[in-house]
Amino acid sequence: MKNVQLHNTLLLMGASFIWGTAFVAQSVGADYMGPYTFLASRSWLACVFLLGLMAVLRKAGKTNPAAEPGFWQNRKVLVKGGVFCGTALFAASAAQQIGIGTTSTAKAGFMTALYVVLVPVFGVFFGRRPGVKLWCCVAASVVGLYLLCLAGHDTLSLTGGEWMLLGCAFLFCLQIMLVDHFSPQLDGIQLSFVEFFTVSVLSTVFMLLFEHPTVEQFRLAAVSIAYCGIMSSGVAYTLQIVGQKALDPTIASLAMCLESVFSALAGWLILGETLSTTELCGCGLMFAAIVVSQLPDRKKTTC
Numbered sequence: 001m002k003n004v005q006l007h008n009t010l011l012l013m014g015a016s017f018i019w020g021t022a023f024v025a026q027s028v029g030a031d032y033m034g035p036y037t038f039l040a041s042r043s044w045l046a047c048v049f050l051l052g053l054m055a056v057l058r059k060a061g062k063t064n065p066a067a068e069p070g071f072w073q074n075r076k077v078l079v080k081g082g083v084f085c086g087t088a089l090f091a092a093s094a095a096q097q098i099g100i101g102t103t104s105t106a107k108a109g110f111m112t113a114l115y116v117v118l119v120p121v122f123g124v125f126f127g128r129r130p131g132v133k134l135w136c137c138v139a140a141s142v143v144g145l146y147l148l149c150l151a152g153h154d155t156l157s158l159t160g161g162e163w164m165l166l167g168c169a170f171l172f173c174l175q176i177m178l179v180d181h182f183s184p185q186l187d188g189i190q191l192s193f194v195e196f197f198t199v200s201v202l203s204t205v206f207m208l209l210f211e212h213p214t215v216e217q218f219r220l221a222a223v224s225i226a227y228c229g230i231m232s233s234g235v236a237y238t239l240q241i242v243g244q245k246a247l248d249p250t251i252a253s254l255a256m257c258l259e260s261v262f263s264a265l266a267g268w269l270i271l272g273e274t275l276s277t278t279e280l281c282g283c284g285l286m287f288a289a290i291v292v293s294q295l296p297d298r299k300k301t302t303c
Helices: 002-032 035-060 075-100 105-112 115-125 132-149 162-185 188-210 215-220 222-243 249-256 259-269 277-294
Strands: none
Touching (some): 002 035, 002 075, 002 222, 002 249, 002 277, 035 075, 035 188, 075 105, 075 162, 075 188, 115 132, 115 162, 115 249, 132 249, 132 277, 162 188, 162 222, 162 249, 188 222, 215 222, 222 249, 249 277, 259 277
């Protein structure tokens, strides 16, 4: 069981790496088109990618043999789970994309990742009670986030779209809890497809109502859309759904909030941005929180 949890945590860390590197692409995309247009574009592309992936897996005969027969397995739960998860993801992603264009990247990263605190708090109301070790890991992760994103740079005063980012943290928390509920019952790729089909439909409706996309906008943002659609949406969110199976949502949120760390490290390694000693300490503290969360608990000895 512990090996499964470690494997799933590594999958979520992989998703975090993709999300962290995609943060720059989202910022670039926000310069060329509205948030709903960008979200619709990346989501439809993710649907196409996932359809292709399912077709390949079906042809290879690698669908989950433990699930009930048929390509679309457990249909009623699949539709229900996909719509619920997709609606939460749409609201969270739209709020994030709007907020990214109104504040610093550092503050956006910090506020989005506050779901690391909200997930265990919400979990209490759903009958999950994280132990002292996990609460300590959550606290260490939040301190690490602050050192990485805000220490010496920004204040926590909220203005304008920053309230959207605070709401985004709550919505991502809801999405994590919904995935935790539905993912054990369903094929991960199929749930991811229905989730993104829901996001695609909702974002397209909002795009047509509130924005006026042009061909030139799509041309300028093509690379950003491609990376976010295929890697961030198609691959990373599927890894999230698969990785959250049989994993405590608090540990899942700790792994996924490493998105901020990978974003900073990518800027350091690829773009030549510098990281201060304080920021490196923040990265180290967050990685340490993940490592400690995976350590086995001490068994109580009896005399």
